[in-house]
Amino acid sequence: MSQEKIFSDILDSIVNLDEETALELANKAINDNMNLMDVIEKGYSAGIRKVGELWEEGEFFLPELMRGAQIMQNCLDLLIPHLEKGTEEISQGTVVIATIEGDIHSIGKTIVGTMLRAYGFKVFDLGADVPAEKIVDFAIEKKADVIGVSALLTTTMFGQKKIIEILKERNLLERFKVILGGAPVTTSWVNECNADGFAENAIDAVKLVKSLLNK
Amino acid sequence: MLFHDWLKDESKIVLFDGGMGTELIKRGLETGKLPDLLNIEKPDIIVEIHKSYYEAGSDMCQSNTFGSTPLNLKNHSLEDKITNIIDKALDNIQKACPPGRLVVGDIGPTGEFRPPVGKATSEEWHSSFATQTRLLEKGVALFHIETISDLEEMLSAVRAVKEISDKPIIASITYKKTKRGFFTIMGDPLEKCINALENEKVDVIGANCTLGSGDMLDLAKQAVNMTELPISVKPNAGQPRIEGTKTYYDQPIEEFVRDIQDMINLGVKIVGGCCGTTPKTINGIRKIIDKI
Numbered sequence: 001m002s003q004e005k006i007f008s009d010i011l012d013s014i015v016n017l018d019e020e021t022a023l024e025l026a027n028k029a030i031n032d033n034m035n036l037m038d039v040i041e042k043g044y045s046a047g048i049r050k051v052g053e054l055w056e057e058g059e060f061f062l063p064e065l066m067r068g069a070q071i072m073q074n075c076l077d078l079l080i081p082h083l084e085k086g087t088e089e090i091s092q093g094t095v096v097i098a099t100i101e102g103d104i105h106s107i108g109k110t111i112v113g114t115m116l117r118a119y120g121f122k123v124f125d126l127g128a129d130v131p132a133e134k135i136v137d138f139a140i141e142k143k144a145d146v147i148g149v150s151a152l153l154t155t156t157m158f159g160q161k162k163i164i165e166i167l168k169e170r171n172l173l174e175r176f177k178v179i180l181g182g183a184p185v186t187t188s189w190v191n192e193c194n195a196d197g198f199a200e201n202a203i204d205a206v207k208l209v210k211s212l213l214n215k
Numbered sequence: 216m217l218f219h220d221w222l223k224d225e226s227k228i229v230l231f232d233g234g235m236g237t238e239l240i241k242r243g244l245e246t247g248k249l250p251d252l253l254n255i256e257k258p259d260i261i262v263e264i265h266k267s268y269y270e271a272g273s274d275m276c277q278s279n280t281f282g283s284t285p286l287n288l289k290n291h292s293l294e295d296k297i298t299n300i301i302d303k304a305l306d307n308i309q310k311a312c313p314p315g316r317l318v319v320g321d322i323g324p325t326g327e328f329r330p331p332v333g334k335a336t337s338e339e340w341h342s343s344f345a346t347q348t349r350l351l352e353k354g355v356a357l358f359h360i361e362t363i364s365d366l367e368e369m370l371s372a373v374r375a376v377k378e379i380s381d382k383p384i385i386a387s388i389t390y391k392k393t394k395r396g397f398f399t400i401m402g403d404p405l406e407k408c409i410n411a412l413e414n415e416k417v418d419v420i421g422a423n424c425t426l427g428s429g430d431m432l433d434l435a436k437q438a439v440n441m442t443e444l445p446i447s448v449k450p451n452a453g454q455p456r457i458e459g460t461k462t463y464y465d466q467p468i469e470e471f472v473r474d475i476q477d478m479i480n481l482g483v484k485i486v487g488g489c490c491g492t493t494p495k496t497i498n499g500i501r502k503i504i505d506k507i
Contacts, residue, residue: 058393061402066331102248104290107328154236154455154462155244184455184462 014047052203072118097148098126100159105152115202132162231487232268232276254303265311271494272501281323286343305354320355344375357383366403387421421447428474445484452491464491472499
């Protein structure tokens with residue numbers, strides 16, 4: 001089987017949400033001593049990008065998006081220990097995400113985390129209802145590149161601004177990119193907060209993080 | 216009973232209420248607080264908001280119990296307060312409801328998704344909705360199950376309500392507009408949802424939230440051709456804009472009311488508003504209904 005054929009079979013397995021085949025092909029790539037970086041980039045990443053496109057086009061919905069990302073993640077878990085240079089080689093950057101204090105809506109944030117992981121970012125998901133100070137402290141500890149803060153309520157989104165204020169107070173504004181998410185967030189709110197951007201959905205969030213980190 | 220008479224009366228357009236959350240924010244709702252808890256802590260404000268909708272001309276308003284399912288309250292560590300919250304919610308709305316108008320029991324989503332998105336099971340949904348229905352039943356004329364973005368969760372809710380009560384059900388799903396038409400975020404197309412709700416023998420098929428009035432008008436154009444059942448709409452007043460610490464909905468009331476009028480002309484039976492709509496919006500609709 002040619003390399004190109006394996007790459008395209010991997011892509012199809014992700015798009016078809018066929019976990020069994022996706023994992024089989026990951027094992028085959030390991031056993032055949034293939035270049036696993038190529039396998040990840042040209043097979044699995046290409047597959048998850050296609051899933052993202054189908055979601056943007058309204059062909060795929062939340063269950064397909066989540067399932068695709070989960071399969072991708074399970075395959076990466078299998079492949080990464082076999083990479084010569086380990087995880088740092090494929091890590092696109094480190095992202096700490098959380099839903100802000102007072103807000104228990106976690107689904108959107110979880111989807112963003114799953115998609116970022118599927119695209120090769122190291123993601124720390126702190127969950128929902130997390131105080132701004134804790135998010136900042138954790139980002140410092142993990143040497144994060146990006147802090148992502150979600151708020152689904154117009155009553156809790158003011159907590160997003162608090163993150164920036166804390167970073168300002170501690171003179172850390174230059175060290176992190178801060179991105180916002182959640183239904184009520186708009187460009188004018190991002191400007192008002194002095195944040196680095198916002199995304200309407202998980203796929204846009206991946207694009208945003210990539211562009212902020214020049215990936 | 217009154218609601219069935221309204222449905223049977225071809226000339227009757229039923230006016231529902233508008234947004235609760237936006238009205239609470241106006242009155243200084245504390246950040247992150249579950250609005251349902253205010254039934255106990257600030258009953259006067261809740262009574263005042265219900266009253267303002269009835270006075271604006273609503274034929275029926277819904278109880279402030281959107282988040283009062285055990286599953287959702289658990290996330291706020293409030294599950295042990297469910298009886299008190301719902302009892303007080305019913306007291307509050309009954310105080311505001313004038314004779315000849317109706318109290319609707321509001322049932323919102325549990326906040327828990329089924330796999331692969333979340334971990335909820337149909338049994339958990341069912342038991343959660345059944346508990347809420349049992350507590351609401353004594354004080355309402357009908358139920359509005361709303362803002363549900365998964366047909367499976369809606370079906371669990373409808374079955375739970377029917378198990379406990381014979382009262383009418385309005386089943387409102389939240390749709391998003393895609394290039395291929397209207398779908399739930401879980402991928403159920405409009406027609407599939409409508410057919411499934413017809414099979415469950417709900418009394419009214421509805422759509423609410425997320426869509427502004429313009430997109431809801433597009434949805435209504437399709438929905439009226441998909442079912443003989445009455446249709447209910449509660450669109451948002453456009454999208455929120457935040458400035459400083461204030462939230463604004465910029466869509467002019469006249470535009471919203473014009474879209475509602477177009478929906479009524481299409482045959483939509485029950486009209487009202489969701490996020491961003493106010494007693495002024497409802498009063499604007501009242502005026503056009505009274506002219507019909």
